[in-house]
Amino acid sequence: MAQTVCPLVSAEDRLRLAVIVGDRNRPQKHVARARIVLxxxxxxxxxxxxxxxxxxxxxxxxxxxxxxxxxLDGLLRDKTRKPGKPPLGEAVAQRVxxxxxxxxxxxxxxxxxxxxxxxxxxxxxxxxxxWAAHQLQPHRLRSFKQxxxxxxVAKLAAIxxxxxxxPRHAVVLSVDEKSQIQALDRTQPGLPLKxxxxxxxxxDYVRHGTTTLFAAFNVLEGTVFGRCMQRHRHQEFIxxxxxxxxxxxxxxxxxxxxDNYASHKHPKVTAWLDRxxxxxxxxxxxxxxxxxxxxxxxxxxxxxxxxxGTFRSIVELQAAINRYLDQHxxxxxxxxxxxxxxxxxxxxxxxxxxxH
Numbered sequence: 001m002a003q004t005v006c007p008l009v010s011a012e013d014r015l016r017l018a019v020i021v022g023d024r025n026r027p028q029k030h031v032a033r034a035r036i037v038l039x040x041x042x043x044x045x046x047x048x049x050x051x052x053x054x055x056x057x058x059x060x061x062x063x064x065x066x067x068x069x070x071x072l073d074g075l076l077r078d079k080t081r082k083p084g085k086p087p088l089g090e091a092v093a094q095r096v097x098x099x100x101x102x103x104x105x106x107x108x109x110x111x112x113x114x115x116x117x118x119x120x121x122x123x124x125x126x127x128x129x130x131w132a133a134h135q136l137q138p139h140r141l142r143s144f145k146q147x148x149x150x151x152x153v154a155k156l157a158a159i160x161x162x163x164x165x166x167p168r169h170a171v172v173l174s175v176d177e178k179s180q181i182q183a184l185d186r187t188q189p190g191l192p193l194k195x196x197x198x199x200x201x202x203x204d205y206v207r208h209g210t211t212t213l214f215a216a217f218n219v220l221e222g223t224v225f226g227r228c229m230q231r232h233r234h235q236e237f238i239x240x241x242x243x244x245x246x247x248x249x250x251x252x253x254x255x256x257x258x259d260n261y262a263s264h265k266h267p268k269v270t271a272w273l274d275r276x277x278x279x280x281x282x283x284x285x286x287x288x289x290x291x292x293x294x295x296x297x298x299x300x301x302x303x304x305x306x307x308x309g310t311f312r313s314i315v316e317l318q319a320a321i322n323r324y325l326d327q328h329x330x331x332x333x334x335x336x337x338x339x340x341x342x343x344x345x346x347x348x349x350x351x352x353x354x355x356h
Contacts, residue, residue, distance in 0.1 A: 007064055009041040013072050033075040036063045088126055096120055096130045100138055111138045149285035156341050159282055159291050162255055163337035166220060170253040173244070174217040174293040174335075177261075178301070179232045183208040183317040186310050201308070209314045213301075213321055214240040216256075217294040222332030224297055226325045228318040234266035241272060245279075254279045259289055293335050297328070 009017070020026055020034040032053055039049040040060070050057045066074045096116060104111045105119070113131075117124045131137070149155065166172045185208060190201035212232040216225040225247055229236045248254055258264050260283055273279055284291045305324045311317040 007037060007040050007068055009037060014038070014041070016072055030076055033063045033066075036060055037067050037075065040064055088122060088130075092120065092122065093130050093133075096122075096127060097134050097136065100131065100136050110141075145287045147285045147287045149288070152285040152288070153341070153345070155283065155285045156288075156291070156344060159257055159284060160337065160339070160341050160344070162257065162282065163219060163293065163335070164340070167253065167255065169251070170255055171248055172219040172255045173257065174219060175215070175244075175256050175258045176292055176294045176298070177212055177214045177232045177237070177240075178298045179212045180210050181213060181306060181317065181321070182210050183311040183314050184309075185312045201310075208312060208317075211314050211318055211321075212236070213298075215294050215297060216240075216244050217297055217335070218332075219293055219335045222334045223329045224294075224325055224332075226321070228321055232263065234263040234269055237263045237266075238269060238272050241269075241276075241279075245276060252278070255282060256280065257282045257284065257292060259284050259292055260286055293337070296335075 017034040017038050021031055021038065023031075032055060035053050036049060036055070036059075039052055044052075046057050046060050050060050053060065063075065070077075099116065099119065100111050104115065108115065113124050113127045116127045120127070162172050184205040186202045187204050187206060188202050190199060191197075193199040211228050211230065214227045214229060214232070214236065218224070225244055227240050227243060229240070245254075256279060258281060263269065264281070264283070273281060289295055301321070301324060305320060306317075309317075309320060311320065
């Protein structure tokens with residue numbers, strides 16, 4: 001039931017309230033409160049005042065009472081809020097950090113935000129803020145592979161030395177093969193990229209075979225000599241070496257960096273190496289393919305040309321790879337290696353210590 005409240009408003013307050021209502025530079029909350037009091041002074045019921053002022057009835061009652069208790073100055077002043085919850089102490093944050101870096105309870109493999117909040121007795125948002133402040137991400141996990149090669153240090157120094165200080169009158173080649181490149185054809189055409197929508201392609205596909213790309217990356221020039229072949233046995237590797245041998249200018253030594261794949265150490269490959277004395281093989285340490293510079297080219301080829309490509313045959317796939325090779329060689333960029341052997345060993349030292 002609507003109530004009628006008639007606050008006693010003096011002539012002076014009426015004049016000041018009218019000035020506030022007519023002042024265009026006043027905050028709207030002050031104008032609304034002054035209008036409530038002026039309408040209430042006209043002996044209007046609360047429902048009518050609320051409708052004309054465009055606010056709720058509880059708001060009308062609140063400001064009528066405020067005017068009756070504190071006068072006009074009370075309308076222009078907001079009450080202070082009660083203090084919120086006190087901030088979490090440093091001890092709570094340190095406990096969250098210590099628990100996060102330890103083993104979680106039960107059979108869980110890692111801490112979750114809700115699990116930590118329940119254990120410590122704080123909110124999930126507090127846990128998230130503490131993790132963000134200390135750069136903790138328990139949901140993430142990075143994998144690693146440690147090299148067990150007893151000659152790791154010597155091989156590392158030799159290969160990095162070729163990158164950073166290549167011999168004069170020599171060609172430094174990073175050689176490897178990217179096998180099992182699939183010629184995949186999607187079952188339906190995808191939709192192109194649009195504002196606010198990502199491009200699409202079907203999850204299922206039709207497989208039209210595979211090819212292998214043999215590549216020799218010239219570290220000094222940045223060019224890549226590549227050949228696509230059906231298989232990646234030692235026979236194909238020797239054919240590729242013959243093609244590279246014909247392409248390298250006569251009179252230059254060839255330092256070839258490659259991994260420990262069985263085809264690279266086949267007896268017939270070793271015999272080929274004996275027949276070509278200007279060639280020297282430098283094998284990367286085991287489990288250290290990141291030392292082979294051609295891997296960066298393979299990564300770019302996969303991301304930019306193969307992964308999203310659609311190929312209806314092996315011929316189309318090989319043609320696309322060859323076009324990418326031509327485009328890359330049209331604007332080559334020399335390979336730059338900046339990490340020294342000492343810095344690499346220092347970076348791997350914590351890993352070795354944790355493993356042993």
